[in-house]
Amino acid sequence: MRVTNQMMTNSALINVGNNKTSLNRLEEQYTTGKKIQKPSDDPIIAVRALKLRTTMTEVQQYKEKNIPDAQNWMDVTEGALSAISEVMGKINTLCVQGANDPLSTDDRDSIVQNLKQYKDEIYKQGNSDYAGRYVFTGYKTNKSLIYTEADSSKQYTITQHFTASDLEVTNQVTNTNTVPTTSTPAPTINTPAMTQTYRTQLAYDNLYTNTTPTVYVPTITTTPASAGAGITITPKSSADTDAYTFTGTGPQAHYIADTGEIVYNKEAYDNLKTATNINIQYDKKEFKEGDVRPEDYFDCTSYELDSAGAKIATTKIDYKSEDQQIQYEINYNQKLTVNTQAKDAIKPDMGRTIDDIINAMESLKQTETKQTEAKKRLDDGTLTQANYDSLKEQLDTEKTLKTQVLKDAYNKGISVSKDQQNVVNVENSDLGSRYVRLQLVESRLDTQSDQVEELMSNNEDVDLAEIIIRFNSAQTLYNSSLSATAKTLTNSLLDFI
Template identity: 30%
Template sequence: MRMTNKIMRNNSIYNINQNKILQDQLTNQMTSQSKIVRPSDDPVVAIRALRLRNNVSAVTQYNDKNAEDAKQWLKLTEDALLTINSVLNGLCEQSETGANKYQTSKDLKIIMEQMESLTKEFYSSGNVDYAGRFIFSGYRTDTPVTFTQADILEMGKHPVSFEIEEDIDYKQISTINYTNYDVVDGPAPGAGAASYEQGVTNVDLYRFRLSYNGLDSINGGNNNSKMPGAIQMQDKNGNTIRLDDQGLSWLDADGNPLPAGDPLTQITIEEEMDPEAAYKKVADPNFKGIVYCPTSGELIFGQEFYQNNFKEGDSFTFTYDKSSWADGDANPVHHFKCIETKDIGDGTMTDVRKTAYNVREKMEGKDQDIYYDVGFNQQIQVNTRADEVFTHDVRRDMDDFDHCLKELEAIEQKEKEIEDKMKEFAEGTPQYEDYQKKLDAVKKAGSYIRESIHNKFENQITKYQQYQDETRVAMTNNATRGSRLELIATRLTNQKATFKELQTDNEGIDVTEVAVELTSSEMTYSAALMATSKIMQTNLMNYI
C-alpha cells in the first residue's frame, strides 16, 4: 500500500488532536480536582458518584439535623423531669413536716402555702417548649399542658365546656375522714358529763375522686357555660347510671332502660353542691346511695354501700362536664377522651363548635409518641407524654389538704368561741358546766381532725414517693433514648466520614499522578508537533 503525504498528514493531525483531548481532560481534572466533568467522561464513576452523594446527603441530614434536633428535645425533657422530681421531693419533705399532729392551723397554713407553690411549679414545668413546640403535649405541640392566663381570658369572652370521660377502677376508690360535731350547737342530747362527747361522730367515707373539681352542676345555673351538667357512671358491661337535669336514669349497653329488678337500679345518685353537706349526708347511717358533689369533684358513699356494691376487678367510666377553668388547670385533651364545646358567637353558647379529642387513640389504645428519623430505616422516640408524668392527683391531693386546713380552722374557731363564752359565767354555774361539756366535745372532735390530718400527711409521703417513682421511670426512659441516640450519632459520624472518603476515592484525583501525566502529555504533544512538521517538510518532489 502506498503511503502518501496526505495519509501521513491526516494520521498525524488525528493523533495530535487525540493528544490534545487527553491534555484537555488532564487539565480539567487538575483545575476541578475531579475525575469527571460530565457523566460521559466515565459513566461508572458518575453512577457511583450519584449514589455516594445521596448517601452523604442523607447521613448529613440524619447526623447534623435530625439527631441534633432529637438531642435538644431529650435534653429539655431531662431538665424538666429533673425539676419535677425536685418539686416532688420538696412536697415529700413538706409532708413530713406536716405530719406533726400538734400543729396549729397557722402552722399548717404556712406548710400549705409552700406546698401550693410547689404544686403550681409541678404543672408549669409541663409547659416547656422547644422551638415553639410544647414537648409534653404529644401530637398537639401547639397546645400547652395546662391552661394559661391568656386561655382563661379568652374563655371569659367565649366559654369552653368539656365533656370528659375518665376511667376509674376498684383500686382507685379512696377514703376521706369526716368528723361531725354539730351536737355542740344544740342542747345537751342527754344527761351526764359526756353527753356532748357521745354525740361527736367520726367515720371514714368512701369516694370516687375525679380528676377535676369545680364541675358543672345539674341545674346549670352557676356553670360558666350556662348549660346544665350531668354525671354518668358506666360499668365494664356498658350499663349506665346517669343523673342530669331530667333526673336519674338506668340504661343498658344499648341505651335501653334497665328492668326494675336489675341490681344497678337500686343505686341512686344525688347532687349536693356543698362538700360538708355532702359528707354529712353520706355519714348518716340511713343514707344508702351516692352523693355527687360537683364542687369537690367527688362521688361519695358509705362503708356499707361500698361493701355491698363494689368488688375487686370492678372498673367504671365516668362522664362529666366542666366549663369553669383556672390558670394552671391541666388541659383534658392531653389526658382523656373528651368533647370540647366552644362558643364561637357572642359568648352565650348559642353558637358553638364541638371538637372530639382522643376518640381513636382511646379506642385503639394508641399513644401520641413522636419519632425522629435518625438513620436508614431507624427511628427514635423523643417525647415524653403529659399523661406519663403530670398526674391530676398532685392537684387533687392539694384540694384534700385545703379541706383539712378548713376543718382545723373551723374546730379551732369553735373552741375559741366556747372558751370566750365560758368567761361570761362563773365556774361551777350550770351554764359554765354546760359550756365545759361542749368544750370537751369540741376537743374530742379536734383530736379526731388532727389525727386525720396526721394520717393524711403520713400517707401523702408514700403517695409523693409513688409520683416520684413514675417520674423516675420517665427519666430512665428518656435517658435510655438519649444513650441510644448517642450511639446512633457516633455511628452516623463514622458513616459520614466513610461515605466522604469513598466519595473522594471515587471522584477525586491523585494530583501528583495527574500532574505527571499532564507534563508527559504536554511533552508528547510538543514532540509530535516537531516530528510531524519535520516529516511534512519533505515530499516526493524532493526526490525527483
C-alpha cells in the first residue's frame, strides 16, 4: 500500500493528540488528586463515590448533630435528677430531725420552713430545659412541668388511679377546744381525742367545690365495682368539727377539698381494701405557683373558663397519661429514647407529704396560740380561774396529741423521701444505661467514619507516587512524539529532487 505524506501527517497528528490527551488526563489527576473529574470519565467510580458520600453524610449527621444533641439533652436530665436526689436526701435528714422528741415547736417550725424551700426546689428542677425545650414533659416540650404563676383560667377534670395499698391509716385530733371571748355563757370545755382515720390523699389541695345548682362531690369507681358501691360522699371543710368523724351506718366518705383528701369510715375503708383498682375523678380550677400540670401526670380533661367561671365546651382537650418517648435516630435504623418523664421520676407524693407536715405544724401553732389567748382571757376576767385551769389542761392535752400527729407526719416524710429518692435513682440509672449505649454507638460511628473515609479515598483519590511516575512517563512520551513528528514531517519528496 502506498503511504503518502498526508497519511503520515494525519497519523502523526492523531498519535500526538492521543499522547497529549493522556498527558492532560494525568495532569488533571496529578493536580486534583482525584481519579475522575466528571462522571463520564468512569461511571463505576462515579456511582460508587455518590453512594459512599451519601453514607458519609449520614454518618456525620449522626455523629456531629444527632448524638451531641441527645447527649446534651440527657446531660440536662441527669443533672436535674441528681439535684432532686440530693434534695430528697436533705428532706430525709430534716424529717429525721423533726421526728425527735426533744425538739421545741420553734425548732420544728424552722425545719418546716426548710422543707418548704426543698419542696419548691424539687419541682423547679422539673422545669429544667434544654435549648428551650422542657425535658420532663414528654411531647409537650413547650410547656413547663409546674405553673410558674397562679392560673385560674382553666378547669380540669382529673382521674387519679390508686390501688388498695394507697389507702392510708392516719390519726387526727378531734373534739378540740376554742377560747371564749365573753364570760357568758360558761364555756364548754371538750376533752380532745386522737381519732384513727382512713383516707386517700389526692395530688392537689384547694380542690373544686360547688353547692349550686347541685352539691359537687368526686366520683369513685373500683375494680371490682362492688368494692366502691354505695359509698355516700359528703363535702366537708377541714375546719368542720365532724370532718374526720362519722355517724350513722353504711359506707361513707368525706370530701375535704381544702386539704385535698377523701376520708372514709371503717366500712368504706374495708370495702375499698378489696379493690384492685380505685379511680377517683375530681375537679380543680385554681392552680397556684408551683403546682404540677395535671396533663403531665393524669388522665384528664381541660376546659377554658369564661369571665363568669363557666366551662367553654368548645375548648375541651382530653389528655391521656401515657409514655411519650422522645427518640433520636443515632445510627442506621437505631433509635434511642433521650427523655425521662416527670410521672416516672418526680412524683407528687413528696410535695403532698410536706403539705401534711406543714398543716400539722400550723395546727400545733394554732393550739399554742389558743393557750396564749386563754391566759389573756384569765387576766381580763373573761375566764374564771377554775375554767382557765380546766381549759388549760385540755389545751395541754390537745398540744400533746397534735405534737404526736406532727411527729407522725415527719415519720411519714422519712419513708416517703427515701422511697422517692430510690425512684429518682432508678430513673437516673436507667438514663445512665441509655447514655452508655449512646457512647458505644458514638464510638462505633467514629470507626465507621474512618472506614467510609478510607473507602472514599481508595475509590476517588489517586496514588500520588504512581501518578507522578505515569505523568513523567506520559510527558516524556509526548515530547518524544513531538520530536519524532517534527523530524518526519520536515522531509518531503522535494527534498530529494
